[in-house]
Amino acid sequence: MPCRSGLPRNLLLRPQSVWATASSELETLRSFVTDPGDCVDLSLDLYVDLGGIAMKPFLFAAVTGAIASSAAAQDQTxxxxxxxxxxxAAPLLACFDRYEEANPGTSITYQQLSYRxxxxxxxxxxxxxxxxxxYNVYSIWAAQMVDNGVLAEMPDDLATYVRDTYAGGTVDAATIDGTLWGVPTEVSVYMLVSNMALLREAGIEEPPTTWEGLREAAEAVTTRNDQGRIETAGFAFAESSSGAGVVHPYYALTFSKGQDIYSDDYSEANLVSEASVExxxxxxxxxxxxxxxxxxDAYDDFPAGGVGMMIMANWYESxxxxxxxxxxxDVVVSQIPAGEDWRTMQYAFFMGVDSGSDVSEAAWDVVRYANSAESAAEEGGPSCVGEMMNKLGALTANDADNAALGDPDAFTAPFQEALTDRAISQPNVLQASEIEGLIAQTLDTVIAGEAEAAPAMEDLNTQVEDILFEFY
Known part of the structure; x- marks a missing residue:
């Protein structure tokens, strides 16, 4: 390991009393040396005068290490x-400024990374x-990050705070193999979103609560031009490169049938089950x-007023x-149209700390601060993460934040209510992105009429289990 060099100017002024007596010099200095990298080149045969004491090279090495370690303790990023x-991220960046003011010697830098x-x-x-x-981790990345040793385990007191303060399904999103790896931040839930102006024009007065009701409403709303092209669609899928626009509604329908996507230990897939195929x-x-x-495309055509219904997440409100x-x-949010036992899918992001961070204690303190009432811009307000989510039109599953934010608007309330006992976390399985890409491809072929559901899902199940076999 290469030795460090260079003495911070401010620490060269350390009072002579630190080096109290010649007999205790070395033991005193050793108490400052905490890093095996704290060394200097001992090949030099010289004496160094520091604070009036003549020191041999080995003692100068200890002095150098002591000063370097002390500097690191006083200034960290x-x-x-x-x-x-x-x-x-403006509310969060303002929060970081407040943290720096309250914690001299600690600075926080922000880096934007592409979501993709x-x-x-x-x-x-x-x-x-x-x-x-x-990090701000998308829940389905977590298993791979944990498997690669990227994430550090949370301090026990912070983990207890999360379990006591956040909705259970959201805690699950940040949990891998029974271990909680971070504090949930942004939460998204899928619900049926209806343009009731279009439904009422078609004679439908309430959003459907069953799949048959959705089909009837969609058929009534749909109109076509003379060339047979759809002018107003009764329902629409969201087109996305990740395939989420079909995969996430599929999850919601499958969860509503009481079917999990994987076995409890992730060694098997349930994609060929009767519920999944249906x-x-x-x-x-x-x-x-x-x-x-x-x-x-629901993303484009629903905001343009050309779609009656879609299964969509709360973040698309803006x-x-x-x-x-x-x-x-005229927009109404309601349950997944799957009867009284309906369920839905949620996904979440969470703030976690790198396992190799050399400022992990400070990093976890920043995470704690940003997600607690201590960081509120105003007394009685939400945490700065809660404020940020609110301004983004996203959800927080932090009970204290939701109480501070007050009653949600009519659009947001059904999403928030679903977090309590209806939302099931998107599965945190290794290779989740790859697997969901395969699910999307299969659903696309089935929806396009290019394959029958049962054999297509059977082939998909085989492909997914081949991947699972490598990891579970």
């Missing part, structure tokens, strides 16, 4: 890496020895029976508001 822009490349960037930066100290058939029938097609303007008041 915590680096935070998230996918939010500086504008989106976040996981790969993190893994690559660790290889290069340039990893940040604090969910795929239900989605495909919406296209086959003419209630929508894949030229319609786009809907912007698109519909005054007509936003």
């Amino acid at each position: 915590v680096e935070v890496a998230m996918h939010y822009t500086a504008e989106q 490349d976040y996981l790969q960037t993190v893994l690559t930066s660790r290889i290069a020895g340039q990893a940040p100290d604090i 969910s795929a058939r239900q989605l495909a029938a919406l296209v086959a029976d003419g209630m929508t097609d894949r030229t319609v 786009a809907i508001r912007e698109g519909l303007g005054d007509r936003f008041e």
Whole structure:
């Protein structure tokens, strides 16, 4: 290991009393040396005069190490890496400023990473020895990050705070193999979102609560032009490169049938189960029976007023508001249309700390501060993470934040209520992104009418279990 060099100017002025007597010099200095890298080149045969004491090289080495260690203790930088822009993260950045003021010697830097490349960037930066100290982890990345030794375990008191303060399903999102790895931040839940102006025009007065009701409403809303192209779609899927626009509604329908996607130990997949195959058939029938097609995109066409219903997450509220303007008041959020026992899917991000961080104690303190009432911009207000989520139109599962934010608006309330006992966490399985890509590809072929649901899901199940076999 190379030796460090260079003495901080401020520490060269250490009072002579520190080096009290010649007889206790070495033991005193040893008490400051905590890092095996604290050394100097001992090949030099010289004496160094420090504070009036003539020291041989080995003692000078201890002095150098003591000073370097003390400097590090007095000045530390915590680096935070998230996918939010500086504008989106403004409440959090203001929070970091307040933390720095209250904790002299600690500075916090913010780095924006691309959401699409976040996981790969993190893994690559660790290889290069340039990893940040604090991550904002998408829950399905967590298993791979834990498997690669990226994340540090939480302090016990902070883990207790999370379990006592956050909704259970959201705690599950930050839990791998029974261990909690961070503090949940942004939470998203999927619900049925309806443009009631279109439904009422078609004679439908309430959002459907069953799948058959959704089919009837979608059929009534759908209109086509003279060329047979859809003008108004009764239902729409969201088109995304990750496939989430079909995979997440599929999860919600499958969970509503009481079926998990994997076995408890993740060694087997349940994609060929009766419930899973039926969910795929239900989605495909919406296209086959003419209630929508894949030229319609919920992301674009719902805010434009051209879609009756979609299964969508809460984070899309701002786009809907912007698109519909005054007509936003016609938008109603309701349960997944799967009867009384409906369930839905949620996913979450959480703040965790790198296992190799040399400022881990400070990093965990920043995480704690940012997610607790101590960081509130105003007395009685939400934590700065809670404030940030609220301004983004996202959810927090922090009970204290939700109490401080007051009653949610009509759009947000059903999403928030679903977190209590209806939302099931997106499975935190190794290779989750790869597996969900395969699920999306299969569902796309079934929805397009290019494959029958049962054999397609059977082939998918085989592919997924081949992946699981490598890890479980």
